[in-house]
Amino acid sequence: MxxxxxxxxxxxxxxxxxxxxxxxxxxxxxxxxAEPTSVDPQFHNLSPNAQFADNIFESLVMRVADQSLQPKLAESYKAVDDTTWVFKLREGVTFSDGTPFTARDVIYSICRVPLVENSPSPFTSYTQSIDDIIVGDDNTLTFKTNAPVPLFPVDMGQIAILSASASGAEDAVTFGKDGCTGMGTLPASTAFNDPKVAIGTGxxxxxxxxxxxxxxxxxxxxxxxxxxxxxxxxxxxxxxxxxxxxxxxxxxxxxxxxxxxxxxxxxxxxxxTVKKALSNRVIYLALSQWGDDVPLIAGTDGKNPLMDKRVREALSLAINREAIVALIMGGYAEAAGELLPPPAPGTTGRKPDAYDPKKAKELLAEAGYPKGFEITIGTPNDRYINDDQVAQAIAQMFSQIGVKTHVDAVTASQFFARRNKQEFPIYLAGWGSSTGETSSPLRALIASYDKAAAMGTTNAARYSNADVDALIHEAVKTVDEDKRNALLQKAETLALDDWGLLPLHYEVTTWAMxxxxxxxxxxxxxxxxxxxxxxxxx
Structure with a gap:
């Protein structure tokens, strides 16, 4: 029905x-x-937080179940030129406390994003392109961007709209790329635990x-x-x-x-009743590559073996992804060779690395580790489907090629805090694309960490490749879909040929009711x- x-x-x-x-x-x-880590919808870019926040707060646009984009608090939006977007706000909307929703609330919400303190995974990548916001009236906003941003409506779909009044803003809030005015005293993220502050239009x-x-x-x-x-x-x-x-x-x-x-x-x-759906979430291993001062590695004379491309490839070839899908995931997953399931935009149909422990040992010997080394995988034990079990299986596979591997499995809240402090040489995590194309994982997981440019915001392993960075930066400002797709494909291919991170599988999500x-x-x-x-x- x-x-x-x-x-x-x-x-x-x-x-x-x-x-x-x-x-x-x-x-x-x-x-x-998984429990949300905060009520503040702008604190942590994390799925449990997003699904919780979506009940209370709304954005200008939204993705529905099939991931198509639809207007939400904006009735419509259009690109006037490559760097200008006009959004018509929905009229007659009120917040749950009865105050009207206006352009002021949108400006306040966008202005607050870079000001959120101690965000473990900030939303700045979605707002850093905005040069100016011009108010036509209470229901019309014109956004000027510093470069073409073809996915600007998608980016705006990631920003929860807060009540400026409930958050303590002044009567007039004005956008400034170097700092907004009229913001008042910003509420701390913990203040949103109070229902009087957590006011949305949802x-x-x-x-x-x-x-x-x-x-x-x-x-x-x-x-x-x-x-x-x-x-x-x-x-x-x-x-x-x-x-x-x-x-x-x-x-x-x-x-x-x-x-x-x-x-x-x-x-x-x-x-x-059990329901299931193939997700756009890839489970992956990130390999720390910021230098030799990486913790929890032994038997390498102080060197970080993960800096060597041959070692990274060897670890990938040591993983029997099909066995993990069959035996640990019970068939409720698909082995992954890319950052998103093909044929999503930016994917190439690349196959997962084949299980080849013999070649893996040869690569380790070529890299100067014929006897292997010792390392630890960090993983949550309550965030992804069978996450701890997957990590344990991979540890056994690594050990079979001479890389003695330990697993440090902790709750999600502890894991993300420790991951962001770079306490793990290798960690297992997941990423679901907010854009429906590879631009999302490329910007977050692959791009070199650059807080100011909002790139690599979840790249705690600090993988860095200048050629890949250049392609990502060009892709995210390319309006032509075919050209953007080609750039994303090239960027993804370069990063995966470099074994910058190791895709494991795409989750099939289940619910029971x-x-x-x-x-x-x-x-x-x-x-x-x-x-x-x-x-x-x-």
Whole structure:
């Protein structure tokens, strides 16, 4: 049944379901596999944060489940020339506290991005191209960029629009590329834990939030868009897979993220529904390449072997990606040879490196490490599907070619903090493309780290290749799609031929839910509460 028909049938469905099930109400309970690290939607560019924030805050444009771009707080947008974009803002929109949404809120939100303190993965790459913002009226904004930015609407889709008034801004906020005026006293990211500060235009608002505990959302009754099926949402972080499945089977939650692959049959046999979707998230290994002072490497006389291209290639050839997909991922993944699943723009159809331990040993010997060395892989143990198990399998594969490998597996919050402090010589992580093309992982993971230029913002391994950088910079300002695609393909090929990082696999995302609940399975892996529906009979 369509969502529209579900809306019409909602009242009847509740009357039907409540007496029979005894547990149904308009409260939805979700078992999260990863807890958001902040309520502040501009603090950490991380999927658990984004999917949580999308219930409360909105952006000018948005990606829907199939990753196509649609207007959101902007009714329309168009490029006037290569460096000028005009956005018409949606009229009649209010924040959840009743204040009207205007151009002032957009300017404030963009101005705040570079001012967020201690951001582990900032949003500056999406705003650094803006030279000026001109206000035509309360509902028209003209953006001038410092170079052609063909994906400017995509970039604006990453910036959550905050309430300038709730954030303490002055009556007039003016954009300046060297500093904005009228910003007032900026709220710290922790201030957004207070529902009075976390004010957005989205379908829900925060009722309560406590790190490590339940997150409770209630319906924003003044929401301008389609009313969600559930007027109250309880998000329960249950990072351990076993307890998460148990909570679903016991009826404590209505839907869970990332049920373990080995439990899917048991879940379906219990009458639950499993949904899946191939994601645009690549799981990869990053190899630290900033010099010889890299921690947790032994047996190399103080050298960093990862600086040698032959060693990086050897490690890639030591990984049996197909075995990992079959035995650890249970077939719920695809072996990766690129930064995005082909045929996404910027991909070439490159195949994964073939498993070849014999050649891997030969390359190590050529590089001067015939007896191998000792190293540690850092990984989260609760962020990606079977992340710890994948890292353990890779450690065994590395050890088989003489590279004695340890695994340091910690919770996601600890992992990202330590990764950003560059405590791991090798780390396992994932990246989902926000642009739908390879420009996203290339800018974030491959480009040389340059905070001022907002390049390499998640390149904690500090891989750097000037030729690749030049291609990325040219690609992101090339408006012609065919030319941009060719540049992205060349940049990706150079980086992968250099084994700058090692793609492992693309995740297939799964969800499990009670009968009577349906959802839109998204390629970006996000669980958006407003897209979870009562599944009423035809």
């Amino acid at each position: 369509s969502r529209l028909h579900r809306k019409v049938a909602l009242g009847a469905a509740l009357v039907t379901l409540l007496p029979a099930a005894g547990a149904w109400s308009q409260t939805l309970s979700i078992g999260l596999s 379908p829900y608002k925060i009722e309560s939030y406590a790190p490590g505990g339940e997150i409770v959302l209630t319906e924003n009754t003044s929401y301008w868009g389609e009313k969600p099926d559930f007027d109250r949402v309880v998000m329960r972080p249950i990072t351990a897979a076993g307890p998460r499945v148990a909570a679903l089977l016991a009826g404590d939650v209505d839907l869970i993220e990332n049920p373990p692959i080995q439990d899917l049959k048991r879940i379906e046999d219990a009458g639950m 009670k009968p009577g609940v349906d959802m839109i399975a998204r390629a970006d892996q996000m669980t958006v509460a407003s897209e979870i529906m009562l599944d009423t009979p035809e």
